[in-house]
Amino acid sequence: MSDWQDALFSPRRVAIVGASSTPGKAGSLFLHNLTTVEAGFSGEVVAIHPSAKEILGCPAYPSLGASPEPVDLAIVLTPPATVPGIIADCGAAGVPVAVVISGGFAETGATGAELQREMVRTAFANGVRVLGPNCFGVINTTCGLNGSLSIGLPKRGGVSLITQSGAYGMAAYSRSTDDGVGFAKI
Numbered sequence: 031m032s033d034w035q036d037a038l039f040s041p042r043r044v045a046i047v048g049a050s051s052t053p054g055k056a057g058s059l060f061l062h063n064l065t066t067v068e069a070g071f072s073g074e075v076v077a078i079h080p081s082a083k084e085i086l087g088c089p090a091y092p093s094l095g096a097s098p099e100p101v102d103l104a105i106v107l108t109p110p111a112t113v114p115g116i117i118a119d120c121g122a123a124g125v126p127v128a129v130v131i132s133g134g135f136a137e138t139g140a141t142g143a144e145l146q147r148e149m150v151r152t153a154f155a156n157g158v159r160v161l162g163p164n165c166f167g168v169i170n171t172t173c174g175l176n177g178s179l180s181i182g183l184p185k186r187g188g189v190s191l192i193t194q195s196g197a198y199g200m201a202a203y204s205r206s207t208d209d210g211v212g213f214a215k216i
Contacts, residue, residue, distance in 0.1 A: 034159045037126045039170045039215060041102035042073045044177060045094055045125070047116055048107030048132075049077030049085045056107045056131065056179070060167075061086045063176040068183075070174035076101065094123040101125045105167065105177050110134030110145055113163065114152045121156020128153070129177055130162030137164055166199030169216040178203070178216065187212015 044064060050057030057077075064075045065087060076097055077090040084090055091097045094104060094116075104125045106116050110132050120128050135146035146163060153160045161168060167178030171186040178199075184206045190213065193199045199216055206213055 034126045037102040038129075038159070038161065038168060039175070040173050041127075041175070043076065043097075043099055043101050043103075044071075044073055044175075045076045045078050045097065045101040045104045046088075046107065047078040047094070047104055049079050049082070049088070049090065051082075051085045058086065059179070059181070060105055060107060060131075060177065061088055063178065063181070071176070072173060073102075073175070074099070078104075094119045094125055097123070102127070103168075103177065104128045106130045106132055106162075108132060110142065110163070114145070114148045117149055117152045117158055117160065118156055120158045121152075125158065127159045127161070129165065129168055130160055131165060131167060131179070132162070133164035135163045166193075166197075166203070166216070169203075169213065171213055171215070180204075182207075184216070185210060185212040187214060189213050190215040 046060045048057045064071050075088045077085040077088045079090045080092050082090040104120050106128055134142055136143040169176055169178050171183050176183050180203045
């Protein structure tokens with residue numbers, strides 16, 4: 031990958047950290063969003079899970095470093111206390127960007143704010159860019175990337191949306207599908 035923006039919006043390989051085969055869990059939703067034929071994501075998807083060898087048709091590895099091929103984008107869905115360590119793992123494995131979906135950081139008070147500062151320090155020390163925490167995720171309709179909490183992709187269009195609020199991102203996505211507004215990236 032030439033730079034972190036390419037890794038975020040056009041990754042060749044995405045890892046779901048906290049992957050699950052259990053319907054209704056975020057780790058299952060994200061695997062499904064990235065592997066459905068309708069989405070058309072052309073990259074490879076791997077699952078990060080401590081003991082599974084395969085989840086929902088995706089190869090699974092116990093850590094980012096155990097993946098035999100480089101990962102461009104890690105999507106993190108684990109409890110907040112584990113996130114700084116996962117960000118350190120990203121750095122050690124050469125993963126340039128992590129999208130932290132997990133909540134429980136500054137939005138929860140002083141303890142969460144300190145955990146968020148630890149995550150930021152770890153990311154800075156390891157050269158990892160972070161989107162999040164507690165966010166909607168990332169979508170690029172051009173390459174079929176749906177690394178978000180949404181189900182399905184919005185119609186393709188020329189508008190891109192960047193928002194600080196995961197709730198706003200979800201609301202804009204929902205409204206766009208209701209009104210037929212197309213997006214390039216969210």
